Amino acid sequence: MEPTTKTETLDIEGMTCASCAAFVEKSLSRTPGVQRAMVNFATEKATVDYEPAQASPATLKQAVINAGYGVAERAPDTSAAERSAEIDRQKALAYQKLKRRFWVAVGLAVIIMPLSMLMLWPAMMARVNMQWLNYALLMLTLPVLLYSGREFYESAWNGFKHRAANMDTLIAVGTGAAFLYSVAATVVPGFFTSRGLMPEVYYDTTATIIALILLGKVLEMRAKTQTSAAIRSLMGLQAKTARVVRPDGAEVDVPIEQVQLGDIVVVRPGEKVATDGLITEGSSALDEAMLTGESLPVQKQTGDPVFGATLNKTGSFRFRVTKVGADTMLSQIVKLVEDAQGSRAPIQRLADKVSAIFVPTVVVIAILTFVLWFDLAPVEHRLPLALVNFVAVLIIACPCALGLATPTAIMVSTGKGAEHGVLIRNAEALEKAYQVNTVLLDKTGTITRGEPAVTDFVAPDQEPARLLQLVAAVERQSEHPLAEAVVRYANAQGAGSLAATSFRAVEGKGAAATVDGQAVLIGNRRLLTEEGVQLSPELLAQAEHLLAQAKTVLYVAVAGQAVGLVGVADTVRDSSAAAIKQLQALGIEVVMMTGDNPQTAAQVAGQVGIRRYFAEVLPQDKAGKVKELQGEGRTVAMVGDGINDAPALAQADIGLAIGSGTDVAMEAAGITLMRSDLRGVVTAIELSRQTIRTIKQNLFFAFIYNTLGIPIAAGLLYPFFGILLSPMLAAGAMALSSVSVLTNSLRLRAFNHH
Amino acid sequence: MDATALIVTIAGVGLAAFVLWYFFFSARQTASAVSTSGGVQEVAITVKGGYSPDVIEVEHGKPVQLSFYRDEENSCSEELLMPDFNIRRDLPAFKTTLVELLPQQTGKFEFTCGMGMLRGSLVVK
Ligand SMILES: [Cu+2]
Numbered sequence: 001m002e003p004t005t006k007t008e009t010l011d012i013e014g015m016t017c018a019s020c021a022a023f024v025e026k027s028l029s030r031t032p033g034v035q036r037a038m039v040n041f042a043t044e045k046a047t048v049d050y051e052p053a054q055a056s057p058a059t060l061k062q063a064v065i066n067a068g069y070g071v072a073e074r075a076p077d078t079s080a081a082e083r084s085a086e087i088d089r090q091k092a093l094a095y096q097k098l099k100r101r102f103w104v105a106v107g108l109a110v111i112i113m114p115l116s117m118l119m120l121w122p123a124m125m126a127r128v129n130m131q132w133l134n135y136a137l138l139m140l141t142l143p144v145l146l147y148s149g150r151e152f153y154e155s156a157w158n159g160f161k162h163r164a165a166n167m168d169t170l171i172a173v174g175t176g177a178a179f180l181y182s183v184a185a186t187v188v189p190g191f192f193t194s195r196g197l198m199p200e201v202y203y204d205t206t207a208t209i210i211a212l213i214l215l216g217k218v219l220e221m222r223a224k225t226q227t228s229a230a231i232r233s234l235m236g237l238q239a240k241t242a243r244v245v246r247p248d249g250a251e252v253d254v255p256i257e258q259v260q261l262g263d264i265v266v267v268r269p270g271e272k273v274a275t276d277g278l279i280t281e282g283s284s285a286l287d288e289a290m291l292t293g294e295s296l297p298v299q300k301q302t303g304d305p306v307f308g309a310t311l312n313k314t315g316s317f318r319f320r321v322t323k324v325g326a327d328t329m330l331s332q333i334v335k336l337v338e339d340a341q342g343s344r345a346p347i348q349r350l351a352d353k354v355s356a357i358f359v360p361t362v363v364v365i366a367i368l369t370f371v372l373w374f375d376l377a378p379v380e381h382r383l384p385l386a387l388v389n390f391v392a393v394l395i396i397a398c399p400c401a402l403g404l405a406t407p408t409a410i411m412v413s414t415g416k417g418a419e420h421g422v423l424i425r426n427a428e429a430l431e432k433a434y435q436v437n438t439v440l441l442d443k444t445g446t447i448t449r450g451e452p453a454v455t456d457f458v459a460p461d462q463e464p465a466r467l468l469q470l471v472a473a474v475e476r477q478s479e480h481p482l483a484e485a486v487v488r489y490a491n492a493q494g495a496g497s498l499a500a501t502s503f504r505a506v507e508g509k510g511a512a513a514t515v516d517g518q519a520v521l522i523g524n525r526r527l528l529t530e531e532g533v534q535l536s537p538e539l540l541a542q543a544e545h546l547l548a549q550a551k552t553v554l555y556v557a558v559a560g561q562a563v564g565l566v567g568v569a570d571t572v573r574d575s576s577a578a579a580i581k582q583l584q585a586l587g588i589e590v591v592m593m594t595g596d597n598p599q600t601a602a603q604v605a606g607q608v609g610i611r612r613y614f615a616e617v618l619p620q621d622k623a624g625k626v627k628e629l630q631g632e633g634r635t636v637a638m639v640g641d642g643i644n645d646a647p648a649l650a651q652a653d654i655g656l657a658i659g660s661g662t663d664v665a666m667e668a669a670g671i672t673l674m675r676s677d678l679r680g681v682v683t684a685i686e687l688s689r690q691t692i693r694t695i696k697q698n699l700f701f702a703f704i705y706n707t708l709g710i711p712i713a714a715g716l717l718y719p720f721f722g723i724l725l726s727p728m729l730a731a732g733a734m735a736l737s738s739v740s741v742l743t744n745s746l747r748l749r750a751f752n753h754h
Numbered sequence: 755m756d757a758t759a760l761i762v763t764i765a766g767v768g769l770a771a772f773v774l775w776y777f778f779f780s781a782r783q784t785a786s787a788v789s790t791s792g793g794v795q796e797v798a799i800t801v802k803g804g805y806s807p808d809v810i811e812v813e814h815g816k817p818v819q820l821s822f823y824r825d826e827e828n829s830c831s832e833e834l835l836m837p838d839f840n841i842r843r844d845l846p847a848f849k850t851t852l853v854e855l856l857p858q859q860t861g862k863f864e865f866t867c868g869m870g871m872l873r874g875s876l877v878v879k
Contacts, residue, residue: 086846087844087846090846090847091844094827094847151827155803155826155830156803158802158804159804161803161804162802162803162804162805162808162872163777163804164777164803164804164808164871164872165777166803166830166869167869167871168828168830221829338842339840340840341842342835342836342837342839342840342842342843343837343840344835344837351870352866355869355870356873359777359871360777363770367769367770367773368766368767370762370766371762371763371766371767374759374762374763374766375759375763379756386762399869402869403869404869407835407868426840
């Protein structure tokens, strides 16, 4: 369904009273094409519903001016592409900033580290004043905190005010504690020495942790931009300008935003199609790979639809614009992929629950770690040991990896799917497709092309080309689908056209006409019998043969003599058998259903290697068949293309709408295949399997890392092996964990089905 | 256990209890949507270390327009996720981002940041 009206909001200037508003409203309502106009005096806004074919923002503005008021120029509504460009700019800027902060932290940490080591060198220690050295270290560490690490402290504080704790809370509390302790040891060392404690400082720990965590963030940010690369490149495909033919015949390049419905646009070879439309003149081969994943160019002629962002290869043509902006196929694909990326996979629920309670819980564990070490360690070391372990627990427990595990994998794989012409509605669909063990195919339109085609042309006593010419002349006049198939066949064979006169269609039986002075009759057997035409034994045998193959037979008589046969059938797509074989190789049982009789069903099933099928299934019983399979304990994927498939698509565990499909079928389907080809089903299932595998690996890795990391950081190994985790190592491990989860997700980019 | 250890223990346990209470059990900020003449329910939300308000009440069946103003640059809040409505949005810093949705069913629907740390919920009545 395409919206026929558009809504525009205008900022009205110069209204002084409520009656002014009524005035403007009236003027707008009277403008041709306007269906409804509402003016709000208080907000000084007019909301207008109008038909874009008759009215435009410019005519609306004129109507307001005619009423004696003005329209404030608003900043033009930024298109999705512009908005995303703006976000990209901001992200690039943030990335630059982050890198600068990182390098400052690294630079200072490199100086701080060796200076802190001086204390380990007795000869040096004697010559250096400890007091002064500590102050020097403090001065060097301050910029690391205030510049490089500032964001952590701000974010932690903002979160604290909202009773929300995030990863920055952990980093801020950890490094903050180490830093404050060191400051105390620097400023009032006497307080420590009088209690028999060495006034140790941890400036190197503080600076190094911040540097390492920033390193993790830099790598993370770089990887994250790659996860959405697919969708960004999709949006980037849109043409920037269109060559519009003006009513006077002039061709003008206009920005794509100004193209309107009904415009005629010219496309030359090698150019991108600007937006969606129907060809009015000319023909060409178009590369539609960006939308459908089909790498072969598609032949198009007058009357065929073309889509924005596809590439015109050979010929030049003109088309009439039928869709612009957000209604175009490309925009809808982008929207669908974006929606999918925002959805939540059921597999993620546990991770969600964990991250919700994670940070406060870790803070509590860290506090208890501090208390236990303080109580149990030897008195002279208890404060530093308690502190070091407290910091280590906080730093290692950062849950970034957990948070990144599922969304990054879903972002990469939905984008990848779109590249292959597989549109995934949401993460749940992806997860369902992974569990599928039975695929139910609706025969017509999925396994077969869904339209009759001539498979045999029999002309025992005549020259076939001549007979085909006669037949085609009659059928060109007919509107019957079978006649269309014959005409298509004749055209493909290059049969020239003859004129047919006194055409006569016989309802449900066939047609007759005079061609080239001869009476030509074409139709079913009853038609011939009624017209008193006898069939030769040879033709009868041939007809039996065709009927046995479940084909429809058309009989041809010329001048009262039966001279030929046309076999018509819905043909199996070239790729069907291979795709079904691939599905079976994946361990999936493929079942077919069809409204045809058992004979036809068996014929097609045998041809593509399907062992189980349902024949004579009425449209309203399709969903019932899905239920029947589910009743056997199977997880069923239903593949269909028509409106009457919608209930079955919805009933299945996962529905796959094939072909550009109908909107209804797409609504009911979890996955839409842009190409009328069963190989898309294989791609979808393989992609889902790889994605869920990746997510499971990610979640396993993130959980393991935290469940092992926290106890080790808390010092659990110390009583047995004397191992303590330095906070700096903890910081390194934390950075590594999120980077490895991201890298694992990005491996999905290598997915390539064919 | 000496006196200092005792003090540290009591202070530590007390602090831990406070953290649990503060983050899990204290009261939340709730706000109801304001309906405009056009029948759209509008709510302005500030994003700064969290969402304020973080519990938003709306009526079902009427369009909702949430305007998120992100008042910080920290990377934590740069993404907004509303999984029940299939929404993922980038929130540019110091800018308002409009999110429109139509709640059909009643219930409580969470929205979070990209990693699920910052949380808020939409209560549909
Ligand atoms: Cu982290």
